Amino acid sequence: MNQDTWTLGGHTFHSRFILGSGKYDLNLIKASVEQGGAEIITLALRRVNTRPEENILDYIPEGVTLLPNTSGARNAEEAVRLARLAREMGCGDFVKVEIMHDSKYLLPDNYETVKATKILADEGFIVMPYMYPDLNAARDMVAAGAACIMPLASPIGSNKGLATKTFIQILIDEIDLPIIVDAGIGRPSQACEAMEMGAAAIMANTAIATAGDIPAMAGAFRKAIEAGRSAYLSGLGRVLDRGASASDPLTGFLHD
Amino acid sequence: MITVNGESVQNADGMSVAEFLESHGYPKMMLAVEVDGRIVPRAAWGETVLKEGAVVEVVRFVGGG
Numbered sequence: 263m264n265q266d267t268w269t270l271g272g273h274t275f276h277s278r279f280i281l282g283s284g285k286y287d288l289n290l291i292k293a294s295v296e297q298g299g300a301e302i303i304t305l306a307l308r309r310v311n312t313r314p315e316e317n318i319l320d321y322i323p324e325g326v327t328l329l330p331n332t333s334g335a336r337n338a339e340e341a342v343r344l345a346r347l348a349r350e351m352g353c354g355d356f357v358k359v360e361i362m363h364d365s366k367y368l369l370p371d372n373y374e375t376v377k378a379t380k381i382l383a384d385e386g387f388i389v390m391p392y393m394y395p396d397l398n399a400a401r402d403m404v405a406a407g408a409a410c411i412m413p414l415a416s417p418i419g420s421n422k423g424l425a426t427k428t429f430i431q432i433l434i435d436e437i438d439l440p441i442i443v444d445a446g447i448g449r450p451s452q453a454c455e456a457m458e459m460g461a462a463a464i465m466a467n468t469a470i471a472t473a474g475d476i477p478a479m480a481g482a483f484r485k486a487i488e489a490g491r492s493a494y495l496s497g498l499g500r501v502l503d504r505g506a507s508a509s510d511p512l513t514g515f516l517h518d
Numbered sequence: 519m520i521t522v523n524g525e526s527v528q529n530a531d532g533m534s535v536a537e538f539l540e541s542h543g544y545p546k547m548m549l550a551v552e553v554d555g556r557i558v559p560r561a562a563w564g565e566t567v568l569k570e571g572a573v574v575e576v577v578r579f580v581g582g583g
Contacts, residue, residue, distance in 0.1 A: 282583035291581075306582025309523040309575065310544060317547035318579050333582055343552075347577050350550040350557050418583070445583075467583035 266491065268440055268462050271355065271388030271409040273327065277301040278457065279487050280329065280442065281480065282467020283318065290476045291321040298480030302327045304358060304465070306334070307348050328353040329390070336363040338377035345382050357382060358412065358444075360392045368418045372399035376406050383407025392444055395429040400437050411437055412465065414445035415456065419468040421448025424455060434460040450479075450486030457490025458498060520572040531570040536563040539576070550577050 267274045281300035283291055295303060303326050305318065322328070330348035335341035338361065345357040359382065361374045372393050379389045388409045393399060395413035403411055413430050416422035423446060424430065434441045440462030447453050453464045464487050473479035520530050522538075530538050535551055535558055551558045552575040558566045568574065 283581040284583045285581065288581065304583055305579040307550075307577050308580045310549060310578045311523070312543045312545075314543075314545050315547075317545070318581055319548055328579075330579065331582055343555075346557055347550040347552060347575075348579075350559065351548045351579065352560075353548075353579075465583070 266495070270390070270440060273388075275301050275327075275463075277484075278463040278491055279453075279480075279484055280304065280444075280463055280465035281470065282465065283322075284467050285471035286476055288316055288318055288321045291318070292323055293477035294470060294480040295323050295326055297477040297484065298470070299484045300326065300480070302329050302356075304329045304331050304467070305348075306331055307344050308334075327356060329356045329358050331358040331360045331392075332378070333360050335359075335361045335378075337361060337371075338374045338381065341374070341378040342381050345378075345387060346385075349387070354388075355386060356388045356390065358390045358392055370394055370414065372396055372402075375399075376402045379403050379408050380406035383409075390442070395426045395433055397429075397432050397436060400433050404437060404439060408439060410440040410442050410462065412442045412444040415443050415452070416446030418445045420446050421469055421472065422446050423448050423452040427455075427459070430456065430461070431459055450482045453483055454486040454490035454493075457487050458493045460494050461490075463487075519570065520568050520574060522574045523576060531568050531572065533568055534564055535566045535568065535574075538568055538574075539563070544576060545578075547578060551575070552577075 277299045279298050279300050280302045282304045332341040332344040341361050359378050361371045362368050370393050375391045379391045382389045390410050391403045391408050392412040400411050416425035442463045443456040443461045444465035447466050448469045470479050520527050
């Protein structure tokens with residue numbers, strides 16, 4: 263049994279892979295959760311129309327923690343409204359606060375996110391703010407009552423990887439909350455690298471949703487995240503500034 | 519007339535939230551309802567009457583990141 267757990271708002275998790283559920287067939291969710299080993303899955307909230315439709319909750323295996331997001335919110339007020347509606351569904355107190363009003367780059371508004379985090383944390387939500395990796399704003403999120411920090415690696419859905427690597431490392435080093443790298447992670451190797459840096463978990467959606475074999479890619483992410491975590495816990499070997507260092511004994515050569 | 523999810527709906531004022539959802543064929547899945555900006559808890563759907571001009575939002579979970 264994996265004893266390397268982490269906690270979020272008093273809840274303990276073993277898996278460090280948070281799976282998104284957008285942009286792929288509902289029929290693949292169960293297999294992706296299982297192959298990815300995910301214990302948390304994100305959801306969005308939208309208007310219902312009266313046509314009979316499938317219920318995504320029927321496709322999510324029991325025991326998986328639901329993490330509603332506030333996508334579609336353009337300011338703190340709208341995010342708070344969405345979070346309250348999500349909680350009314352009876353799925354718990356988790357919420358990923360996501361606020362954006364820039365439709366080209368979809369960058370989160372850190373200022374509005376701090377405001378929403380404060381209101382929701384005061385109402386007892388376990389607030390997981392998605393943000394641009396800025397140390398000052400992250401400190402404000404902590405003061406506002408965030409349960410973790412979710413910095414973006416690169417623009418949402420871009421699969422470009424750790425474009426903000428240096429700044430995510432600063433958050434990992436300076437913020438005393440789990441840092442969950444969210445958005446932009448496109449490949450298992452990038453997820454692994456973020457975990458080697460000391461991230462607490464990885465959230466991915468598009469990397470999985472746009473893969474050839476979706477559940478298999480979820481499985482690849484699981485392995486990469488576990489490898490990166492083990493590497494972090496092991497302590498990475500040092501890097502030489504210059505020169506080389508033989509791995510073999512420097513005595514007993516045949517020509518001696 | 520009331521407004522539901524941004525669209526006008528005739529002959530629904532006077533109904534309770536529960537009656538409205540039932541009569542308009544909303545799928546029986548996990549829903550959340552807001553009337554005039556306030557959440558109506560599921561337990562209050564039967565007793566909350568939609569007044570003329572009410573603005574109603576009915577939401578559910580969908581796939582998302």
